[in-house]
Amino acid sequence: MNLSIIGTGYVGLVTGACFAETGNNVICMDIDTAKIKKLQKGIVPIYEPGLEELVKKNLDAGRLKFTTDLEYAIKNSEIIFLCLPTPPGKDGNADLGIVFSVVKDMAKILKNIARESKSVVNKIIVSKSTVPVGTADKIKEIIAKEIGKYCENLKFDVVSNPEFLKEGNAVQDFMFPDRVVIGVNNSDSETVMRELYEPFVRTGAPILVMDTRSAEMVKYAANAFLAMRISFMNEIANLCEKVGADVEKVRIAIGYDVRIGPKFLFPGVGWGGSCFPKDVKALIKMGEENGIEMRIVKSVYEVNERQRKIIVEKMKRHFGKDLKDKKIAIWGLSFKPKTDDMREAPSITIINELLKLGVKITAFDPVAIANAKKIFGNQIKFAKDQYEALKGADALVLVTEWQEFREPDFNYMKSLMRNHVIFDGRNIYNPEKLKKLGFTYYGIGR
Structure with missing residues (x-):
């Protein structure tokens, strides 16, 4: 099938690469020119295990293309996936500004296609972004209103197909889903979507078909x-x-x-x-x-x-409320392992609270330091490895449970630290073992 993916964030890029892997022709479109130029060279701007290899493979095979041209993407695809940002608005609701802006631009292109076509053109628009219930209906209204009298030349449908991708395991989640949810109000669209996802559910995972509003609520x-x-x-x-x-x-x-x-x-x-x-x-x-x-x-x-502030409270109880000039090492900055994503990461809250108290911080993360620097600048120091962060530290705070932090050299750690205190924010260490080694240990709920 010929597909287009509008938006090349985590969801869009993984979706495009995985669909190309099963033989589809995929065009990934984004307005970020710098990002598209990198992707055209096989350079993936996000850290996601297995994704870069998948992108390069399908780029070389000619099944995966990248463009900034929305019209080109829409004209050359039967199915159009909307993988667009829906950030929280000031009131807490999902901000659909980007989604509706793209849909309006897309509607104009579809109108021109319908006006110029001498036969009926079929398009399926798939909403893959996490959007409030009723969004698919609104997308359909926007497109129908724009097309107007040319509707006889364009047969289109809007489908809801929420994603269930875990960052750090997104490629695996897409290729081997535990279920696929498809919200449709049209039997023809259901047939097409089932065929598209059939290669991913051969091991028995169900394709759950329902109305669009129920599908939107599922996520x-x-x-x-x-x-x-x-x-x-x-x-x-x-x-x-x-x-x-x-x-x-x-x-x-x-x-x-x-x-x-x-x-x-x-x-x-x-x-x-x-x-x-x-x-x-x-x-x-x-x-x-x-x-x-x-x-x-x-x-x-x-x-x-x-809960994000509980480690700071534990530190106050251990050191006293005056933490000024204490040297604290932070292990782990990303919100979870196997990603460089810093969005809403607990480390941000913890570090900001410690900075307010005058604490001096040296942090390390295997992949998220570049993104962390954008947030903290020179307010904290960044170490080249996990042990460098410990030099002269009064305590270690483990925030993200990366695999390489699970079995460190504790004796070496003791030689580097000024005070042998560990605040384990993920309960990955054995308290009794650390106590025998001479550490003061604080976990969560232990």
């Missing part, structure tokens, strides 16, 4: 529920500390209950990234607009906001 409901599990465990962790229980033992025990399961039960310093924060806020706003108070969802967000 919000899924993200809010996952965020709720994490926030719930963070509250349980905080209570465990007070009553002398170990949240790790509690987590493992409840995870064996088949009704609960073991995933997304890890307490820590809070969730972040491009999805959970904005989607939870958007769901709260969606409820307000429809007269439904989303009490649980509100609590999920509030708990997470408090």
Whole structure:
């Protein structure tokens, strides 16, 4: 099939590369000229395991192209995927300004295609961005209004196809999904979308077909529920500390209950990234607009906001409230491992709180330092490796659980640090082992 992907962020680039991998002809379009020039050379501007290899392979094979020309992308594709940013607005709702702006430009191009065509042209527009319920209907209205009298020459449909890609595992998630959700109101579009996704579900993953509004709600409901599990465990962790229980033992025990399961039960310093924060806020706003108070969802967000500062509170209890000129090493800056994404990362809140207290910070992250420098500039120092960050440190704060942080050389660490204190924001270390090695250890809920 001939596809176009409008927007080359995490979702758009992974979507385009993976569809090209199954033999489709894919045109990825973006207005960022510098980014497109890099992609045309096979240079991927984001860190995502396996993505660069996939892009280069399909670029060389001629199945994947990159352009800044929206008209070219639309004219040469049967299916048009909208993978556009929907950042949170000032009121917390998803800002659809970029989406509707692109749709209006696209509608004008479709109108010209319909006006010039001597036969019926078929187009399927797929909304892959996370958007409020009813957005697919609005997109359809915008296009229909623009086309007007030329509608007989253009047969189009708008489909909702939410993504469920985890940063750091996005390629794997796309190639081997646990389910594919397709929101359609047209049987012909359903047939086409099923055919497009058939190569990805050969191992038995279901294609779930529903109306567009239900499909749009699925993504919000899924993200809010996952965020709720994490926030719930963070509250349980905080209570465990007070009553002398170990949240790790509690987590493992409840995870064996088949009704609960073991995933997304890890307490820590809070969730972040491009999805959970904005989607939870958007769901709260969606409820307000429809007269439904989303009490649980509100609590999920509030708990997470408090959790981000819990490490700083632990540091105050250990060192005293005056932390001025303390030297603190930070391991991990990205919001999760295997990505350089700093959006809504807990490290930002922690570092900003420490800077307010006059703390001197040296940080290390395997891939996110370039993006962190854009945020902090020269307010903090950046180390070339994890051990350099520890030189003269009064404490280590582990924020992101990268694999290379799991089994460090603790004796070497002791030789580098001024005070042997570890604040483990992800509970990846064994408290008893560290105590025997001479460290003062603080975890979450332990």
